[in-house]
Amino acid sequence: MADISLPRRLPERRAALISFGLIVLIWIAARQFDLVDRRFLPSPLEILERLRYELTQGTILGDIGATLWRNLIGFGIGAGAGLALGAALGLLRGFAAVIGPTVVAQRQTALFAWVPLLAMWFGGNDTGKIAFIAVAAFQPVVINTWQGFAQVPQTCRELSEALLFRRRDYIRLVALPAALPAIFTGLHGGLIYAWLATVGSELFLNIAPGLGGRLSEGSQLFHIDLLFLTILIFALIGLAYNSLAERTETLLVKWKRP
């Protein structure tokens, strides 16, 4: 996941911008020359117009807020639980032997298979939505944290023994830093999964203020410009999460820099 990111070097960045511009040009041309049914494809200008309308008279800011709130609460709960359980699994051999297989099995279930069950347990309102987002964030975080702690090289363990490290010194100086890159991979994955689940929860569970609700609204009322605008907002927030996660990792795992 971390390999796919925005290009850093200027020529590549320019090439990426040019290709994006080309797509927009083709899009505008397709509308201009009536190559597509305009009911199904709005022009970029119509989307901008919809954005202006939403910002001045609409609810889009409130919807973004509601969606982000659900997303972050769910991610916080899921990632927190994943970190705690993953660390316990990685550090306590006996615990991993008993609980580990269940966690591995849980990982194999397709994410959306949880929706009906969670809706029954927690209802279709915010509690149910947040529960689903939390389950989504939990999966990659627990697995990667567990692996990170469990895969501390034997040479490092032996060194800790030779230097007479206490358990807490071992965790602080060896296990946690060794696991940190894997933990970040997990958190990064968790962020992406949680974002997917946020869209899913807002589409499949009760309609409520939020970006998912606006998607439904756009498709049901045939507001094609609203549909496109909402998809773009989803993409931009996802992109922002992605680069935020990468920047945080480079900042914290600074010893990896040559």
Next chain:
Amino acid sequence: MTIPALRLNRLSKSFTVDGAPVEVLSDIDLTVAPGEFITIVGASGCGKSTLLRLILGLDRDFEGTLEIDGQPVKGPGLDRSIVFQEHRLLPWLTAERNVAAALLRSGLSRADKDRTVREHLDLVGLGDFAQAYPAQLSGGMSQRVAIARALVNRPRFLLLDEPLGALDALTRLRLQDELKRIVAHEKATAILVTHDVDEAVYLGHRIVVLHPRPGRIAEVVEVPAAARADRSSPEFVTLRDHVLAQLGVQTPARGKVAA
């Protein structure tokens, strides 16, 4: 000789491979005096590294006697430290903090720790690299940090498991001189495992030659002061050829050529 610093008596060690015991060390007898520099040479698989792990206390499953100052070894201690073939620095700690990690159990005050860490980085010539991360250091520099980490507790025993084996030839020669100087300076008892016979002759007061499968002592040779002082002295060459012959490597008959 005074009370031996280290005494191995009929020391044997077996591993279990596929359910059957395989003996890796057999009947090792060795007595080491305080301040002595012992080098152990032997082919791969003669149990050299296993022997160091036993002395360090990482592995308590053996037969025979293994005593330090007359007391059996029960586990790792601050009196013994080791330098591995790979530097094994923690990549997320600076050079300084890697060295300081060895002092966690020393009971020193913060100020004393800082001072002794600085002294030991200076001792290995890396005073200016205290804040560098291992990824920013060369292989030779990293190994010096590892040596500083091993020395920072002022251990009585310095166990060296092919510490220079992974370095390029020039760096290795330079670090051999430094190692010799540092060990003498710290008055430590050193046990160096190597398969470089030149290194064994140049650094050791005595050389222990091991034969493999199972690892056993073939010969213990005293190193004359002249051999230890100069890699080109006739004493050095004679002793090196002798040890090589013990290890099954033929050398040209120098006596005839020289005449």
